Amino acid sequence: MPNSNSPDEKKEKVTEEKREFIKERIVKPPMTKRQIAARAFTLLFSAVFFGIIAAVTFVITAPFAKIYLAEETESETSVTIPTDAEPTVLEPPSTEARLEESTSEELLEELIRKEIAEYKFSEKDWKVFYSTLKENVKEAEYGLVTVTSVIKQTDLFNNPVENSGKFSGAVIAETPKEYLILTTATAAVGADSIQVTVSGGQQITGRLVGADSIAGLAVISIEIAQIEENSRQQIKVLELGNSYAVQRGELLTAVGSPAGYPQSSAYGPVTYVRENVQVTDGTSQLFYVDVPGNAAKGTFLIDSESRIIGWVTNDFQTEASGNLAAVRTISDYKYILERLSNGIPIPYFGIMGQTVSKEELEAGLPAGIYVNRAVNDSPAYQAGIQAGDIITEVNNIVVDTRQSWREMMDNLEAGSIIPVKVQRYSRDAYTELEYQVTVGAR
Numbered sequence: 001m002p003n004s005n006s007p008d009e010k011k012e013k014v015t016e017e018k019r020e021f022i023k024e025r026i027v028k029p030p031m032t033k034r035q036i037a038a039r040a041f042t043l044l045f046s047a048v049f050f051g052i053i054a055a056v057t058f059v060i061t062a063p064f065a066k067i068y069l070a071e072e073t074e075s076e077t078s079v080t081i082p083t084d085a086e087p088t089v090l091e092p093p094s095t096e097a098r099l100e101e102s103t104s105e106e107l108l109e110e111l112i113r114k115e116i117a118e119y120k121f122s123e124k125d126w127k128v129f130y131s132t133l134k135e136n137v138k139e140a141e142y143g144l145v146t147v148t149s150v151i152k153q154t155d156l157f158n159n160p161v162e163n164s165g166k167f168s169g170a171v172i173a174e175t176p177k178e179y180l181i182l183t184t185a186t187a188a189v190g191a192d193s194i195q196v197t198v199s200g201g202q203q204i205t206g207r208l209v210g211a212d213s214i215a216g217l218a219v220i221s222i223e224i225a226q227i228e229e230n231s232r233q234q235i236k237v238l239e240l241g242n243s244y245a246v247q248r249g250e251l252l253t254a255v256g257s258p259a260g261y262p263q264s265s266a267y268g269p270v271t272y273v274r275e276n277v278q279v280t281d282g283t284s285q286l287f288y289v290d291v292p293g294n295a296a297k298g299t300f301l302i303d304s305e306s307r308i309i310g311w312v313t314n315d316f317q318t319e320a321s322g323n324l325a326a327v328r329t330i331s332d333y334k335y336i337l338e339r340l341s342n343g344i345p346i347p348y349f350g351i352m353g354q355t356v357s358k359e360e361l362e363a364g365l366p367a368g369i370y371v372n373r374a375v376n377d378s379p380a381y382q383a384g385i386q387a388g389d390i391i392t393e394v395n396n397i398v399v400d401t402r403q404s405w406r407e408m409m410d411n412l413e414a415g416s417i418i419p420v421k422v423q424r425y426s427r428d429a430y431t432e433l434e435y436q437v438t439v440g441a442r
Helices: 007-019 033-077 095-118 123-141 331-341 358-362 379-383 402-411
Strands: 144-154 160-174 178-184 193-197 203-212 217-223 251-256 264-279 282-289 299-302 308-312 325-329 351-355 369-374 390-394 417-426 429-438
Touching (some): 123 251, 144 178, 160 251, 160 299, 160 331, 193 217, 203 331, 217 331, 251 282, 264 351, 325 331, 379 429
Antiparallel strands (some): 144 160, 178 217, 203 217, 251 264, 251 299, 264 282, 282 325, 299 308, 308 325, 351 369, 390 417, 417 429
């Protein structure tokens, strides 16, 4: 058969053969021991270098991260209690204005007395009146708890003995994790265990958050995670009212343990209002209310909106007040209660005093806080401050008004040592003295 390969095909084949190249793969020579050591050193140096950079960066940024993260955590768990504006003291009216106002008041009172005398109250009217009060108490009871305090002791024969007592408490705040409860210091301080019975009947273990031995109050907490859903739905946080707005004659309700037992109640009018009553390290408003009140077991006063107005105290109970309950008001205590609720120690100075008045200034007394009494064994007493001294500066801050004293006290920290300047009367003249006072905790 004739050869099928044409000259062109042969030429093409020869060309393809010429285009073939030798295929080679370049292989790196094996690394020497010197090269391996050098590479290992480089890797080790890089690791150390970047590790140092990371450590330095952490040290620099950690404080800032801690501050901001702590602030975020605090904002979620801390309790803030807004304070109330104190009533403005107005200039006394002129004699002519007083006479006109007195005449108007007398006419109004006479008109009211006449209307009341002429109006015949029916049984239905009284039922409506008391049903309103009963509804107020019923609403408040969702925010009231029973605190059972247990103290473990031993008898004369060394046998274990448990002493328990029941007290009343009021739910005053809620955080994402806890309910905070205001109760008496006796119910919580020194207790081996605290059990809290909420309005739904469930009993939860409580813990002490803070205590004020001077006012006789404490704040305890219960964990929300321990509360059953149906019980939690029945818990109400009682609002803290504005006691500055309460006037003589207003009807208040005593809840908690006015009869000496939890879940008792009573009604009565405010019969007398005392302003600027001297208390340890400040002043307070005080009510005398025509209700029974048991301070040791915990008695709280609420207004018509179930807002807490104050609590019953034995500190100002006198023979003259008779059966009237002495009530410390809440507005003057809110700045302290905020510290208690956050577990912050309350600073303790230890004096009973008052602002030097305008008339006393004109008579030649220095401006400041006149010390009526230094409480025995208090920080002020131990430092050497005496009755009759006039405190002019505390921690380099001038204190010459009730407000400046309160602001100074609010900024003190328990355990700090502060300079205190006083004016002491001696030999017909005042002499400045300075003391170092170690601030205590209440």
